Amino acid sequence: MEIKGSKQLYHKLFFIYTAILVCVISALVIFFINSTRKRFLEQSLRYTEMMSESALSYLEDSSDIAEYIHEDLYNSGMELKDVLHYMTDEPDQYQKYRLDTYIENKLNGYKGIEEFFQDAFQAYGSLSQITLFSYERDEITEYTRDGKSYRRDGDGEFKERLENGELVQEGCFAYLKEIRDPSTMQGKGCMLLGFRSKKFESIWQYYSRAELMVYHDSQTVVYTSSKEHEISDIMEAENKGELEILLGAYVEQAQHGQYHTISYIEKGRASAVPFSIVVMLVLVGIAVMALGELFVRYYLQKLANRLNRILDGMTKVMDGDLAVRIPIDSLLDEERLPAGHAFRCALGYKKEDELDVIARYFNEMCAKLDKHIKKQYLAEIEQKNAEMDALQSQINPHFLYNTLEAVRMKAICNGDREVGKMLYSLAVTFRAQIKEADIITLAQELHYCKKYMELFEFRYQNQFQANVECPEEYLKVPIIKFVLQPVIENYFIHGIRMKETDNFVRIIVEKEAERRYGEGAGHKEADMCEEGYRIIVEDNGKGMTKEAIEAKNRELEHDTMEKHSSIGIANVNRRLKAVYGKECGIHLETGSQGGLRVILRFMGGN
Template sequence: MKKHSSKQLYFRMFWGYTTIVFLVVSALVIYFLSVAGGKALKANTDARDQVCRDARDYLEETGQQADYVYKALYGSKRELDDLIAYFQLDKEEYQKYCLDKYMSTDELEYQNIYDFVNEVFSASSELKKIELISYATMEMTQCYPQKVFYPGKDGKKRIEELEQEQSRKKGELVYLKEIRNPDTLQQEGCMILTFDAKETLEKIQDSNPYVMLAVASQNDQEIYVGKKAGNWKENIRQRGYDVIQDSVDEYVVYSYVNKKEAADLSGTTFLAIMGMGFLAIAVGVVSISCYVRKFTARVETILDAMNRVKTGNLKDRIQVDRVRDELDMIAGNFNEMCGRLELYIQKSYLAEIETKNAQMQALQSQINPHFLYNTLEAIRMKAICNGDREVGKMLYSMVVLFRSQLKEADIITLGQELDYCKQYMELFEYRYQGCFLSQVECPVELLALPVPKFILQPVVENYFIHGIERDRKDNQLFIYAEKKDGQLCIYVKDNGCGMDEEEIRRKNKELRENCYGEEQKKSIGIGNVNRRIRAIYGEPYGISIEKADPKGLIVILTIKTEEE
């Protein structure tokens, strides 16, 4: 039954703790996945912002390049005059104008508008073409790198296309700059600069796989749409997309991410979190198994000890670990319970047995108390009638002693015990009249303390049997009591013949070990009193013997101070 119950306890605890560990680890895994997803979304959102800034900076850069070309043209009066002449004159007149300008200067070469355009292409690698349109003739000249020029194109159609934003090719950034005559402030024509932005915008777009980029005009005319952008006009209006936009001149940059896709974890991160979760569960299950096995083993130890106590073995004790948990508390209380039960049995049964044995030994070794009591009482009355009062006092003391032996309880007060002892010593004062004196001292507050009956009389009797020296006139016996370290100590001091050091050590050893010979067990002397005290109060208490100064012995009775 014990093994079956401990096995059930093991499985209940194991599966209970395992379930808790599984739930806790699962919650932690979900939490870490959520945190990692949030961090991934934050990182991708930051990347979206960076893509938007990079695209805006690039558009600003191309616009600044267009402004730089325009300012450079107005910074050179000769080239600006040449361009205005190119707009106003026909081909032959313009060539004559150029020849006249060349002849009027000392320079070896004449820098016309074509040379200026070639220098602009050399300065900007992303500049795809420059278109020059004359408002006077509405003719357009297309200029390309490597000194490629196509004059005679339809400028009016080109301007109309730009106004309708229909001819703009994807990936091209177009900037139109009006050319005014600085003298008359009349618009002579315009210069259209076209930049090839597709490659650069693709690099910006490819910097993050989750970010989508779109560039459009203010009228939502597509300029650039990334490969992953899809239908950008619909996407930027949906809730599932996180969109940021920025405007640069006539262009608008849209940068956005799909929230769900941006929050997705990489396969490595997902597997790492799941792997840590499975590892934590495995370690937890192994730790729980070891802990529960140890716990159930401790429970089995307690059950085994309880079964041994059932058989009457109260000396069995459970080893208390240093864990200081509930099982240690149970083990400690179990040990304390066994100790108290054992002490209770000693007090309730062994003390009673010892007392009865002492009484039986006293009855067997002495005259029948009832017969002696009645006889002494008759003799005392006869002595009083004959006028012999000293004999009457002696007989009265003996009558009191026999009455206390017959009628008093086993536990009396210290005051009663001292009073009986005084009555006993008075008998010997009459017997050894003139050569023996006794004295008893005790603080008033100790008189009511309970003590076993007849613990002093055997000690005093032992003195009269073995210690008194009858040829001396100064024999003394002094009894006093004190409370010391929570214990009641009663001292019986005499100046008799005493014992040598070796005998005192041997006697104290017998008293401590509570072992005596058969003849000593039958007596009612010090050994009997020591057994009774130890049976009632336990091992720390009892009788010890010391050598008195200058001679004699001191018998010390140590008793537990109890109010009841």
Template sequence: MYTAILLMIVICLEAYFVSSIRNEQMEQSTSNVRIAEMEASNYIQQLYSNAGNIEYSAYQVEDIQWFLEDSLEVYLKKKIDNYTKSMSIRYYGIDNFVSNLLESETRLESISFLSNANQRLSSYMRDGKTKTTYFESWEFHTIPNKLFRMGQLVVSKNFYDQNGNRNSIGSLIMNYNLNQLSDIAKKYENIEIAVFNSDRRLLFATGDENRLREILNEDGDVTKTTHWEDYLKSYIELNPVSDCWIIAYIPKNLAASIQNLWWITLILIGIALFAMGELFVHLYLKKLTDRLYVILEAMSSASKGKLDVHIDIPNNKSLDELDIIAENFNQMCQDMDAYIQKSYLAEIEQRNAELCALQSQINPHFLYNTLEVIRMKAICNGDREVGRMLYSLAVIFRSQIKEADIITIAKELHYCKKYLELFEYRYHNKFSFEINCPEVLMEKPVIKFVVQPIIENYFVHGIRLEATDNLLMISVYQQGKDIVIYVSDNGKGMTEEEVQRKNEQLKSGKRETGSIGIQNVHTRMRAAYGDAYGVSLKRNEPGGICVMLRFPGEENKNV
């Protein structure tokens, strides 16, 4: 039942999303059609404006008027005479005018000059070719149509005599390509653009040309609504600027279509919503089941005698039936456990006391004496290296059970030496150490075992097991009234941030995990000598760590 309800909700949401996206797509497509139509009309108007500029420029070239007025023989004679009289080495005539024009205006495919008097049409092409054609007078009105090319706009401008009578002596006919309209259409998905002249002749189309020609053949009116019932369209007539109609259109089924990416997104959203809903229902039911299992498990544990079992009850919500059961169960277990504690606590404490007494009977001297017996046996058997190792271990063990809390620096360094010798055996040919201390400082007092934990920390965290040049140096110096023991190594080291964080931790007295030995030494030294003394760290260059132990050079009677 839960799954069916959840599925219906997801289907309703998906239907709402699809409807919203379709409406938004339709509005966007309508806007795009209008924008495309306006951009196309602006482009056509630019072409007509450009044609007007070319017409104006042509009037500035007297050679063009001669070319249109006279026969070619007379024109050439005037051209030669004019060039002879001029002081310029270059003659600027119709050829230069056309060459410069085609070079500067890339949209212009050709320009033609129609001479009324000579019934002559001279065409200059972009590829450099020229063509001269003669017509009968009755054919003049058909000449622009003869120059028609699909995908081109033909703009014709009358050329008037500039000598005063203002009679038309010919025409300038310019053929512009309309390729940029394709670029405009490509900017807007699925939108097509078509251009017609005043005779409803198709000049340019990005869409189905046959469909547009069928409309023209039916009644000649491409703007009639009945032709565009299945389309969103926008059209404009550019009169009086030009004699063109521009139509931008898009099929309605494409205008409201949803892209595949949107379908995939909607499907994924639906699946995600359904999965999240199913997960929520599953988790809710599982939560109830788990709470019931917790209560049953606690009851099972209590039945086996484990009365310290406790069922957690949240405090930030109202209690339901399961919470009430759990609360009463917890109280019952507490009451039963209290009763049992009263009956058997005394007996348990007695047994613990007997166990502690038994453990304390082990004499630590027995362990030391046993080590000495083993060492002597090893020496008798000729194994002096094992004997030396046992001796070092025995010295360390004896220092723990026999020495006072305050010893000399000499003894502290002696114990350290024996401790390091054990590791020298362990890391043979991989580890070495040096101990340096002035003679005058040997008998200075120090609390016991402040250096050994630092050494141990090096072997736990700092030694490079893959290297053979591991070195640990212990040096003792007098600094004013204080003595400083430097324990430095060339091990793995720490970053500057880690060293700074460790020093701040030691200053604040906070205890954190890691390097517990250093923390304990620092705490003991501060307790014995005061807050001005203790442990600090700094980095070695190029690698490793230097641990500094500072304590007063004179014996502190309070220690």
């Protein structure tokens, strides 16, 4: 008889493992690419926000500097008088005033407007130029950082710019400060403090992924890194709240005075992953897949060799050779190690898989068949039956409970009271399931519920609070067991807000008010829930919509809930109706703090 080898199983397993490996690695590569895309998106949004903050900070600093210079001018009497005379006097009169003032203050030193502005240039590096405009003389004087000044007559273009509030020039944006005579409060002229707009280019280059635009209320652009959109379109879209739609980007906006900053990054570019990173992830995936294929091939080849040894042994047995023995790999690994049971176990070499079990059982079978041939069949069969009975014995539930209690006491003796408390709560719940009668007291039900919630307190530490309110006279009221645990479990599965720490569950026991049917309807008997009770379980979790609650209540009332939806609550509702009557059961309401309120009605006399 021809015995086939293990090649068919080898190819089948190789195909299955390869398919699983491809699916898993492909999923991991896709996951890492998506995670990288998400990180790039977060980084781009953070850079866009930081760019906006940096540009706004520069505007605020420039505005503060302009305000400081203006205040210093008014706080310096000599410089202020010099400016007022400069703006109102003719050149020869102004020079006479400066000469007289210098002679008068030669001991203390004379300081005019040129020195004041030069000190301002030295103090503030971002200040690029200062322009004075005299209303009476209609004259413009520009001061630069190199200490030079340029005078010219006021032209129509300059005046028109002042009237329209256009304070932006090429490479410069300015703040307008009025200069008035303190004695009459009449405006004598104005001062334009110009600052370098090139700073915005440095900010944009530092955060190069996003685009930056700075403009004035007069529709003049201070700086823009992209000239794709017109400033008029930008301002119109901003007023309509459609700026993100126009730019097709994530936008950060800010404003300081008459200046606006817009930093944005296109949505496609924000989450774009560099091609080199994608290639790297794909190459890593291919490398991992190659290593996985080598491991799978090695493992399956080893498995095939072991199967072939078993098949060869079976072939020899079929030929009548009962002396054949199949080598067991776990025993071979043990023999290669130094002597000492503890050393072998520590290294984890003493292991036995299914094929070793088959080989061992095969060897035992051959030995027993050999003994059977030697007329020891009956004794060996009895021994085998005794062994099988021992292997098939089941663990007694009480033994498991007692063992769990022993583990708890060991944990307490070792000082781990928290683990002991968890084991105690689990043991109490387990004991209630295997020992308690179907009808217990309300005190027992609440006790088991508390122990059940204690297990969740260890799982969700510092994330929720539980409170039980039950008058003492209701504690001895009988109730069917395990009506609260499914409701509490339903909250922890569907209702708890994992990202919050103010979750709470409140259990309140109340006695139902006595109710009777209206006599106008012709009924005299008492309502079903007369002398009844209700347990209210309320939380502040995710809750349900009003429509969903109404639909669930209809299903609960007619006992038509689908098997795959809220099985625990449906089961409790069905049991309450079966034991206490159709008027009792479960009813859902919206909680007082946005969660869910579950009301369980039952009769206390059953």
